[in-house]
Amino acid sequence: MNVRKVNFKDNAPLIRQYYESNRITVDSFWEDHVIKSNHYQIISNHDVIGFFAIFEKMTLTLFHVFDQHAQLGCHLFQLVKRYEQITNAFVPTGDEFFLSHCLDHFMRIEKQAYFSIYRDEPLDSDRQIDLELIRILTETDTELLSLAGDFFDEDAADRILNGSDYFQVYKVAHNGEIVGFGVIELGRVIKNIASIGMFVMEDKRQKGYAANILKILQRHVESKGYQAISGCWYYNHNSLKSMESAGAYSKTRLLRVYF
Known part of the structure; x- marks a missing residue:
């Protein structure tokens, strides 16, 4: 062997x-x-x-x-x-x-992340917001990523401008005003999944935007044949709540096991 x-x-x-x-x-x-x-x-x-x-x-x-x-x-x-x-x-x-x-x-275990999957159900009608998602493709649009602080990796703009097939970023607008961003990462190892995520401007939080962005992204990737997945750091309770409000539940944890 x-x-x-x-x-x-x-x-x-x-x-x-x-x-x-x-x-x-x-x-x-x-x-x-x-x-x-x-x-x-x-x-x-x-x-x-x-x-x-x-x-x-x-x-x-x-x-x-x-x-x-x-x-x-x-x-x-x-x-x-x-x-x-x-x-x-x-x-x-x-x-x-x-x-x-x-x-x-194992000698010790640290909890790293939640991995969540989505139920096939819409948001309640009184929670639905009419949002416009526009894919970011140009250099001018990538400058908007700075509005999200350190949410995006340093190479995010380069990946967009280089025509990355798997990494997609959308600016999200409500009544013509940018309220956040949506992110899709198509599976590169597991080909039938698409990881979805969002960022909401600080002054627009707790107004239902997060759940609506995630639900729109879920529907979009599912229409293309992918299973929507979301992950978040284990101790980011706000992100977990946003995913749950969009109909997701955490089926799996990611652990770091020390030997």
């Missing part, structure tokens, strides 16, 4: 099949870490029997052994932990195999 370092593209079909068949809920934050990880395959008699990935040398982001060899999981996890400089793992609670092996070795 040995380990072979590979590219993300080599492991992508294996990751996708495992996560989609087991209906494991993840979002774009998780995908960012997986894509940027170093990827490995576990080989036995020239056959791939599993895979794992490591983010920035210290964080295990994936670990799976196929069913035919799953009884080797505990032994292989011990070996994998010796690769690079692993001290911890990022693991969604929906990944039962990965989580169980992490729990065998």
Whole structure:
């Protein structure tokens, strides 16, 4: 038995099949870490029997052994932990195999994020607001992103102007006035999901805009065949409330498990 370092593209079909068949809920934050990880395959008699990935040398982001060899999981996890400089793992609670092996070795656990899915139901009619969402595509429009403070990453404008297929940002207006932004990130690892998020101007909060933006984005991505997912930092209670008010519920947590 040995380990072979590979590219993300080599492991992508294996990751996708495992996560989609087991209906494991993840979002774009998780995908960012997986894509940027170093990827490995576990080989036995020239056959791939599993895979794992490591983010920035210290964080295990994936670990799976196929069913035919799953009884080797505990032994292989011990070996994998010796690769690079692993001290911890990022693991969604929906990944039962990965989580169980992490729990065998944990020293402490930190709660990182909520991953939420959306119910198929509209907002009550008295809560619905007529909003206009316009996709940001030009350099002039990207200057509006500064209105959101540090909500957007530094490279957000570059990704928009470079024609990113998966990253979409919308300015949101009500009666001609910008009230916030909507964000869609199409799945790059799990192809049938779309992560949706929003930002509402500080003076426009607690007026129902957040729920309406999320609901519009949900309907938009679902019309394209994607499942809408939202994630937020575990301790961002306002974001969680906004997602819940839009009909979402948190099915999964993202944990950081220290060994």
